[in-house]
Amino acid sequence: MTPLIITDGRRRYLFRGKDIHTDRGVISAVDILSSSDGKVKTHLGYEFSVREARSEDYFHHFTRTRTPLMPKDVGAIIAYTGLKSSDVVLDAGTGTGILSAFLATIASKVITCESNPHSARVALRNFRTFGIDNVEVIIGDIRRLHFRMKFDVITLDLPEAHEVIPHVSEYLKDGGYLVVYSPYIDRSAEAMRALQNFTSVRGIELIEREINISKRGIRPNTRVAHTGYLVIARK
Amino acid sequence: MTPLIITDGRRRYLFRGKDIHTDRGVISAVDILSSSDGKVKTHLGYEFSVREARSEDYFHHFTRTRTPLMPKDVGAIIAYTGLKSSDVVLDAGTGTGILSAFLATIASKVITCESNPHSARVALRNFRTFGIDNVEVIIGDIRRLHFRMKFDVITLDLPEAHEVIPHVSEYLKDGGYLVVYSPYIDRSAEAMRALQNFTSVRGIELIEREINISKRGIRPNTRVAHTGYLVIARK
Amino acid sequence: MTPLIITDGRRRYLFRGKDIHTDRGVISAVDILSSSDGKVKTHLGYEFSVREARSEDYFHHFTRTRTPLMPKDVGAIIAYTGLKSSDVVLDAGTGTGILSAFLATIASKVITCESNPHSARVALRNFRTFGIDNVEVIIGDIRRLHFRMKFDVITLDLPEAHEVIPHVSEYLKDGGYLVVYSPYIDRSAEAMRALQNFTSVRGIELIEREINISKRGIRPNTRVAHTGYLVIARK
Amino acid sequence: MTPLIITDGRRRYLFRGKDIHTDRGVISAVDILSSSDGKVKTHLGYEFSVREARSEDYFHHFTRTRTPLMPKDVGAIIAYTGLKSSDVVLDAGTGTGILSAFLATIASKVITCESNPHSARVALRNFRTFGIDNVEVIIGDIRRLHFRMKFDVITLDLPEAHEVIPHVSEYLKDGGYLVVYSPYIDRSAEAMRALQNFTSVRGIELIEREINISKRGIRPNTRVAHTGYLVIARK
Numbered sequence: 038m039t040p041l042i043i044t045d046g047r048r049r050y051l052f053r054g055k056d057i058h059t060d061r062g063v064i065s066a067v068d069i070l071s072s073s074d075g076k077v078k079t080h081l082g083y084e085f086s087v088r089e090a091r092s093e094d095y096f097h098h099f100t101r102t103r104t105p106l107m108p109k110d111v112g113a114i115i116a117y118t119g120l121k122s123s124d125v126v127l128d129a130g131t132g133t134g135i136l137s138a139f140l141a142t143i144a145s146k147v148i149t150c151e152s153n154p155h156s157a158r159v160a161l162r163n164f165r166t167f168g169i170d171n172v173e174v175i176i177g178d179i180r181r182l183h184f185r186m187k188f189d190v191i192t193l194d195l196p197e198a199h200e201v202i203p204h205v206s207e208y209l210k211d212g213g214y215l216v217v218y219s220p221y222i223d224r225s226a227e228a229m230r231a232l233q234n235f236t237s238v239r240g241i242e243l244i245e246r247e248i249n250i251s252k253r254g255i256r257p258n259t260r261v262a263h264t265g266y267l268v269i270a271r272k
Numbered sequence: 273m274t275p276l277i278i279t280d281g282r283r284r285y286l287f288r289g290k291d292i293h294t295d296r297g298v299i300s301a302v303d304i305l306s307s308s309d310g311k312v313k314t315h316l317g318y319e320f321s322v323r324e325a326r327s328e329d330y331f332h333h334f335t336r337t338r339t340p341l342m343p344k345d346v347g348a349i350i351a352y353t354g355l356k357s358s359d360v361v362l363d364a365g366t367g368t369g370i371l372s373a374f375l376a377t378i379a380s381k382v383i384t385c386e387s388n389p390h391s392a393r394v395a396l397r398n399f400r401t402f403g404i405d406n407v408e409v410i411i412g413d414i415r416r417l418h419f420r421m422k423f424d425v426i427t428l429d430l431p432e433a434h435e436v437i438p439h440v441s442e443y444l445k446d447g448g449y450l451v452v453y454s455p456y457i458d459r460s461a462e463a464m465r466a467l468q469n470f471t472s473v474r475g476i477e478l479i480e481r482e483i484n485i486s487k488r489g490i491r492p493n494t495r496v497a498h499t500g501y502l503v504i505a506r507k
Numbered sequence: 508m509t510p511l512i513i514t515d516g517r518r519r520y521l522f523r524g525k526d527i528h529t530d531r532g533v534i535s536a537v538d539i540l541s542s543s544d545g546k547v548k549t550h551l552g553y554e555f556s557v558r559e560a561r562s563e564d565y566f567h568h569f570t571r572t573r574t575p576l577m578p579k580d581v582g583a584i585i586a587y588t589g590l591k592s593s594d595v596v597l598d599a600g601t602g603t604g605i606l607s608a609f610l611a612t613i614a615s616k617v618i619t620c621e622s623n624p625h626s627a628r629v630a631l632r633n634f635r636t637f638g639i640d641n642v643e644v645i646i647g648d649i650r651r652l653h654f655r656m657k658f659d660v661i662t663l664d665l666p667e668a669h670e671v672i673p674h675v676s677e678y679l680k681d682g683g684y685l686v687v688y689s690p691y692i693d694r695s696a697e698a699m700r701a702l703q704n705f706t707s708v709r710g711i712e713l714i715e716r717e718i719n720i721s722k723r724g725i726r727p728n729t730r731v732a733h734t735g736y737l738v739i740a741r742k
Numbered sequence: 743m744t745p746l747i748i749t750d751g752r753r754r755y756l757f758r759g760k761d762i763h764t765d766r767g768v769i770s771a772v773d774i775l776s777s778s779d780g781k782v783k784t785h786l787g788y789e790f791s792v793r794e795a796r797s798e799d800y801f802h803h804f805t806r807t808r809t810p811l812m813p814k815d816v817g818a819i820i821a822y823t824g825l826k827s828s829d830v831v832l833d834a835g836t837g838t839g840i841l842s843a844f845l846a847t848i849a850s851k852v853i854t855c856e857s858n859p860h861s862a863r864v865a866l867r868n869f870r871t872f873g874i875d876n877v878e879v880i881i882g883d884i885r886r887l888h889f890r891m892k893f894d895v896i897t898l899d900l901p902e903a904h905e906v907i908p909h910v911s912e913y914l915k916d917g918g919y920l921v922v923y924s925p926y927i928d929r930s931a932e933a934m935r936a937l938q939n940f941t942s943v944r945g946i947e948l949i950e951r952e953i954n955i956s957k958r959g960i961r962p963n964t965r966v967a968h969t970g971y972l973v974i975a976r977k
Contacts (some may be wrong), residue, residue: 046471075446086471088447091354109478112347119326121377122357142356143378196723211310212323221724222927225483226490236281236321240483242492243344246733248460248475248501253666254691255461256733257477263716263727266483431958456959457692481968488901489926492968498951498961516941545916556941558917563824579948582817589796591847592827612826613848681780682793695953696960706751706791710953712962713814718930718945718971725931727947736953 039089040167042098043069043077051090051098051166059085090167092142095135099163102156105133106194106218107264109243111140117239117269118190118214120144125186127208129179129201130194134160134172136218141172144190150175150182184208194218199227209272217268225266235270242266274324275402277333278304278312286325286333286401294320325402327377330370334398337391340368341429341453342499344478346375352474352504353425353449355379360421362443364414364436365429369395369407371453376407379425385410385417419443429453434462444507452503460501470505477501509559510637512568513539513547521560521568521636529555560637562612565605569633572626575603576664576688577734579713581610587709587739588660588684590614595656597678599649599671600664604630604642606688610662611642620645620652654678664688669697679742687738695736705740712736744794745872747803748774748782756795756803756871764788795872797847800840804868807861810838811899811923812969814948816845822944822974823895823919825849830891832913834884834906835899839865839877841923846877849895855880855887889913899923904932914977922973930971940975947971 041052043064050057050064057064062079069077072087079085090098096108114120114136124144128137131151137160141147149172151157157176164172175182179193179201187210193201198217209215215235217228225240232238242265247258276287278299285292285299292299297314304312307322314320325333331343349355349371359379363372366386372395376382384407386392392411399407410417414428414436422445428436433452444450450470452463460475467473477500482493511522513534520527520534527534532549539547542557549555560568566578584590584606594614598607601621607630611617619642621627627646634642645652649663649671657680663671668687679685685705687698695710702708712735717728746757748769755762755769762769767784774782777792784790795803801813819825819841829849833842836856842865846852854877856862862881869877880887884898884906892915898906903922914920920940922933930945937943947970952963 044471086446091447092356093352093354095354108351109344109348109476112349112351113344114347115350116343116347116374117328119328119330119374119377121327139351139354142354211321212326219724221726222483222490223725223931224723226485226928229483229485236279240485241344242481242483244479244481246477246479248457248464248477250461250464250475253694254689255457255693256691256735258733265726454959456961458696458960459958461693488929489924490928491926491970498963500961514941556916561824561917562826563822565824578821579814579818579946582819582821583814584817585820586813586817586844587798589798589800589844589847591797609821609824612824681791682796692953692960696955699953699955706749710955711814712951712953714949714951716947716949718927718934718947720931720934720945725927 041069042088042090042094043085044088045083045085048085049094049097051094052087092139095138095163095167098166099133099135099138100159101133102153102159103132105135107245107262109245110218110264110267111136113241113243113267114192114216114269115140115143117267118216120190124189127184127188127191127205128194129192129205131160131174132156132194134163136192136194137172138164138167138169140190140192141169145171147172148175149173150177150179152176152178180204188213190214190216192216192218196224198224199231202228202231206272211272213272215270215272218265219268220263220265222266225268228268232268232270235272238268238270240266240268276304277323277325277329278320279323280318280320283320284329284332286329287322327374330373330398330402333401334368334370334373335394336368337388337394338367340370342480342497344480345453345499345502346371348476348478348502349427349451349504350375350378352502353451355425359424362419362423362426362440363429364427364440366395366409367391367429369398371427371429372407373399373402373404375425375427376404380406382407383410384408385412385414387411387413415439422448424448425451427451427453431459433459434466437463437466441507446507448507450505450507453500454503455498455500457501460503463503467503467505470507473503473505475501475503511539512558512560512564513555514558515553515555518555519564519567521564522557562609565608565633565637568636569603569605569608570629571603572623572629573602575605577715577732579715580688580734580737581606583711583713583737584662584686584739585610585613587737588686590660594659597654597658597661597675598664599662599675601630601644602626602664604633606662606664607642608634608637608639610660611639614660615641617642618645619643620647620649622646622648650674658683660684660686662686662688666694668694669701672698672701676742681742683742685740685742688735689738690733690735692736695738698738702738702740705742708738708740710736710738746774747793747795747799748790749793750788750790753790754799754802756799757792797844800843800868800872803871804838804840804843805864806838807858807864808837809969810840812950812967814950815923815969815972816841818946818948818972819897819921819974820845820848822972823921825895829894832889832893832896832910833899834897834910836865836879837861837899839868841897841899842877843869843872843874845895845897846874850876852877853880854878855882855884857881857883885909893918895919895921897921897923901929903929904936907933907936911977916977918977920975920977923970925968925970927971930973933973937973937975940977943973943975945971945973
């Protein structure tokens with residue numbers, strides 16, 4: 038079953054089968070399950086919407102073990118690799134699992150590996166909560182793993198990505214994409230150098246600015262978050 | 273049949289069933305069609321790879337009628353809407369067709385409308401060239417079109433987007449996403465205001481900087497392109 | 508007398524003639540005044556430096572009544588107007604007084620006006636604390652003020668700048684510069700339109716990113732502050 | 743004598759004592775020298791303004807030997823060092839001479855050194871053209887130069903800045919500022935590391951975006967130029 042999101046726009050709750058306690062009153066689990074028009078009310082009378090979760094909700098509701106990728110970076114990975122439904126993806130450095138989960142809503146299968154058992158368990162729980170059943174989690178160091186298949190897309194979110202590249206490149210199909218995500222520009226440059234025998238290599242950074250509108254005028258949000266750099270190479 | 277891309281990394285050609293003339297010699301159509309290892313040589317002996325096209329190739333090979341959306345913006349639309357395989361999308365302002373085509377590789381169906389017949393024809397040809405068969409093109413003004421269905425995602429790339437919003441909102445499912453793309457910040461602010469009864473509205477700009485590495489050091493590319501703003505609202 | 512700054516790099520204190528209480532112990536006023544090598548010690552033995560204040564210190568030690576301009580914007584005003592020692596400047600919207608104070612370290616005289624008496628008093632105190640004696644503060648609305656002189660540079664940091672432009676332009680020398688600072692892009696565009704009969708008009712935004720270095724790598728600071736837009740026009 | 747700039751807003755000419763040939767006709771030198779109201783006409787009747795040059799004009803009229811610093815970076819150097827009229831500055835890597843010239847309009851004296859004799863000569867000519875007489879040019883390698891004085895501000899625009907830092911630091915007053923300009927982020931990080939025993943070190947990048955307004959709306963210029971990074975350290 039697709040999990041449900043209960044929201045009034047500002048507040049967002051993931052329905053976990055129990056009553057939801059909000060600062061605007063309690064929403065009964067029975068009301069949620071029996072809502073036919075997608076609306077429920079708290080016991081204080083405030084209206085909320087009931088919606089099926091979409092992959093965008095992962096960014097809000099996944100339990101985090103470290104800073105996850107932001108939508109802009111996940112989106113760029115999808116667009117620059119042209120990810121499609123028949124793709125099989127290898128994602129090294131599962132972390133919170135957002136990238137794997139998101140790619141899995143498009144690709145046919147994602148195999149992800151994470152050396153930290155705690156992170157792997159949290160990611161697995163995140164996948165289960167959202168009914169994501171085409172991600173396989175391997176606990177272990179990517180450098181010691183061997184595969185009997187090749188992948189369409191490989192993503193690396195690891196501090197030592199540039200050292201891992203020669204090993205994982207073997208498992209990338211010709212014409213497939215290898216993507217490295219790193220918060221550090223010098224690490225990204227090392228990855229670009231390690232990818233120089235690929236047919237194309239591109240390093241980018243996406244800066245996201247939020248627009249604020251008020252009666253006084255239009256301005257960017259005062260804070261712009263740096264997240265990281267993406268290196269995208271095609272074999 | 274999936275179209276083929278012939279490339280040596282720097283040069284990229286879309287195979288159109290005929291010999292390809294490159295500045296490194298001619299590649300024979302027969303060689304391309306009979307290549308079993310994904311490699312072909314020009315008559316001068318230079319090696320090229322033969323690959324199935326992916327949606328990323330649309331950005332390089334679509335015939336353009338106006339400035340198309342960039343991968344960063346297409347990716348952000350996918351990520352912020354959580355686009356998925358069962359989605360049906362309405363895309364108003366087809367233009368070159370890249371957004372429709374890209375969304376169609378993920379969604380089940382895209383209906384796109386374009387008021388300029390020439391643009392519509394070029395977009396149709398682009399879709400046909402790449403074997404994209406789940407995009408339906410309607411030639412006409414979105415404000416005069418009526419649908420008997422509702423959409424999961426509606427995208428607007430039109431100068432008058434904020435005027436179109438009340439009309440198209442009727443055809444958006446509850447919980448669905450409406451996205452407006454505009455090169456202009458004041459137009460984007462108008463769209464944000466027109467969307468204020470949606471449950472969430474976010475205006476963003478993505479600035480993409482390319483990283484250059486050389487022996488002398490690491491630096492961003494001297495030129496950063498502004499493309500446009502995205503307004504993403506959930507009903 | 509030039510005011511003194513007492514600092515150990517991280518901590519910065521403006522010497523106000525009294526003992527300074529730091530979290531590393533007390534620094535005696537007598538020790539500060541009698542230091543011959545530019546060094547003093549707290550009663551706990553931690554060393555601090557004694558230095559003459561420079562205009563950069565205004566950004567750290569001015570009492571604030573609202574968000575002051577940042578060094579990047581003050582610097583750009585100086586560079587884009589080519590401010591020089593013989594210039595006389597009119598600065599409308601004194602605020603905290605940082606812009607007036609900074610321009611006054613270069614120009615021969617700055618006349619600044621502020622409609623809020625409290626802000627004006629705080630600014631005056633800031634100027635006095637730092638021994639700045641070539642800034643004259645007028646309490647009042649710029650639109651009602653008349654001058655018997657013309658200025659080399661006029662700066663406006665006011666919400667209604669575009670309405671003030673026709674009035675103040677009379678007091679700008681031919682070849683002089685009018686600068687408008689605003690946090691809002693639509694207000695800045697209005698100012699640009701109001702300046703269209705000037706010989707040159709330029710609207711810019713400066714985004715400042717701080718670089719962080721650590722053992723793990725080089726990255727921009729995660730937060731980038733938007734401050735505002737500058738419109739620079741030459742009569 | 744202050745040099746004169748002849749301009750109609752779009753076109754800018756530095757008056758070199760001779761008639762000026764524009765695409766709108768010829769402006770006579772005699773007319774320029776005898777203009778009493780700051781206006782001249784071409785022989786075709788188009789009006790131009792006659793103005794005294796300001797330091798901002800250096801950016802337009804200096805003969806270039808390599809990419810000079812931009813106003814935003816020159817301005818930030820002035821603001822972050824709090825440059826003042828009594829300062830003596832050492833500027834290593836004269837290049838086109840813009841930074842030296844600009845700092846010299848504010849500081850009392852600038853000593854600049856340049857290892858390339860051709861660049862040094864062009865810079866000298868630029869200074870002479872604009873009547874800048876408080877910049878002293880030394881042709882030679884900064885690493886071999888010794889001074890019997892100390893400087894308030896030292897600026898380095900050299901590929902090997904981080905190697906030069908230990909040498910030049912000796913000639914910086916306590917409380918003085920050392921600034922490194924580099925187009926490369928890894929070089930800038932090396933400079934930051936070489937400056938770690940200074941009391942404060944800050945690395946920044948300023949991204950300048952120009953605003954365009956038209957009937958269709960407000961947008962940033964499509965091209966944003968990267969120039970370089972600034973490292974500002976206080977001894």
